[in-house]
Amino acid sequence: MKTAASYLRVIGFVLIAFLLLEFTTDEGAMATLNEYPVIWAVLVLLLLFAISVEIIVSALRNILFRSLDAEAQARYLEAEALEKEQQFSGIKKLYNKLAGGRPMEEEGEIILDHNYDGIKELDNSLPPWWVYLFYVTIIFAAVYLIRFEIFNDYDQAQEYEEAVAEAQLEIEEYKRNNPDIINASNVELLTAANDLAAGKAIFTANCVACHKADGGGGIGPNLTDEYWILGGGIKNVFTTLMEGGRPGKGMISWKEDLNPVEMAQVGSYVLSFQGTTPAEPKAPEGEIWVEEAASAEGETLEDAAVVTDSTVTDSTVTIIEEPIE
Ligand code: HEC
Numbered sequence: 001m002k003t004a005a006s007y008l009r010v011i012g013f014v015l016i017a018f019l020l021l022e023f024t025t026d027e028g029a030m031a032t033l034n035e036y037p038v039i040w041a042v043l044v045l046l047l048l049f050a051i052s053v054e055i056i057v058s059a060l061r062n063i064l065f066r067s068l069d070a071e072a073q074a075r076y077l078e079a080e081a082l083e084k085e086q087q088f089s090g091i092k093k094l095y096n097k098l099a100g101g102r103p104m105e106e107e108g109e110i111i112l113d114h115n116y117d118g119i120k121e122l123d124n125s126l127p128p129w130w131v132y133l134f135y136v137t138i139i140f141a142a143v144y145l146i147r148f149e150i151f152n153d154y155d156q157a158q159e160y161e162e163a164v165a166e167a168q169l170e171i172e173e174y175k176r177n178n179p180d181i182i183n184a185s186n187v188e189l190l191t192a193a194n195d196l197a198a199g200k201a202i203f204t205a206n207c208v209a210c211h212k213a214d215g216g217g218g219i220g221p222n223l224t225d226e227y228w229i230l231g232g233g234i235k236n237v238f239t240t241l242m243e244g245g246r247p248g249k250g251m252i253s254w255k256e257d258l259n260p261v262e263m264a265q266v267g268s269y270v271l272s273f274q275g276t277t278p279a280e281p282k283a284p285e286g287e288i289w290v291e292e293a294a295s296a297e298g299e300t301l302e303d304a305a306v307v308t309d310s311t312v313t314d315s316t317v318t319i320i321e322e323p324i325e
Helices: 004-024 038-067 070-086 089-099 104-110 128-150 156-177 193-206 233-243 260-271 292-324
Strands: 111-116 119-122
Touching: 004 038, 089 128, 104 111, 193 260, 233 260
Parallel strands: none
Antiparallel strands: 111 119
């Protein structure tokens, strides 16, 4: 005995299961399904399960129905018909109420007494659903006007900035949770105040014994000058922190103590010493470091960009010229 209700039960069951999965796993809206495609399989299984429960229940009902005597069967059918009639009666009533309109039999009362070639007009009032929606828009407009035009709650620029700030936090959080995404080849010089502050804290805790608080150098070399033993620039400094200095010199690898984010932070802090004058500078060691490799790379990148740009312009030009010719 298939009824609309049984379809609704199945759909509702799967929907509830989906929502539960979505909101109990803390992945943000709509992310769970992308994150764990296996959940699709779970949902399909649940769907099959719900359908089979419905089938079993209706089969049971059939068997029980057959076991009744004729009189009881008739009574049962009657009761069922009544139930069917009343099914969704609340929704049907609500629908009729919102749709408005007069039943066909009462049309005589609202017909207007003009007649254009047999076309007559009914003086129906507006459908209540439309009227209510209209009232809602009026209320919305009033609230909107007061909130945004009078009290200037927030504007689009503010909304944008908030969203960007939020995303920035998420990026930082992501980086913190996935420190290994930073390595010697993609590490970048950090300039944000909070990164440098974190770098300073790490430096104070681990490095001042050999490099001095102002980077002037002691057991370790001077970090404020442009002379580098192991190479300057964030990528080399990061590598130095990762691998340590030359054997026996005293600069250990910090791999075990610091994660890559922390190394990028303290490395950036070290590079912020560049050009400062420490109290007791140690004599320069190593060679002057110029960001040669980096700037050469930059040029090729720029060149490449120019090339792509000109090809783009060329192709646009041809596209424009062709139809003219
Ligand atoms: C035990 C002493 C000691 C500690 C602690 C120490 N360093 Fe060093 N550091 C050295 C020495 C010695 C060298 C030179 C290594 C070499 O010559 O190969 C060096 C080299 C370096 C260099 C490369 C300098 C260049 O000229 O190429 C950097 C950058 C550096 N250290 C940063 C740090 C940071 C950041 C910390 C803290 C996380 C730290 N060091 C902790 C002793 C130390």
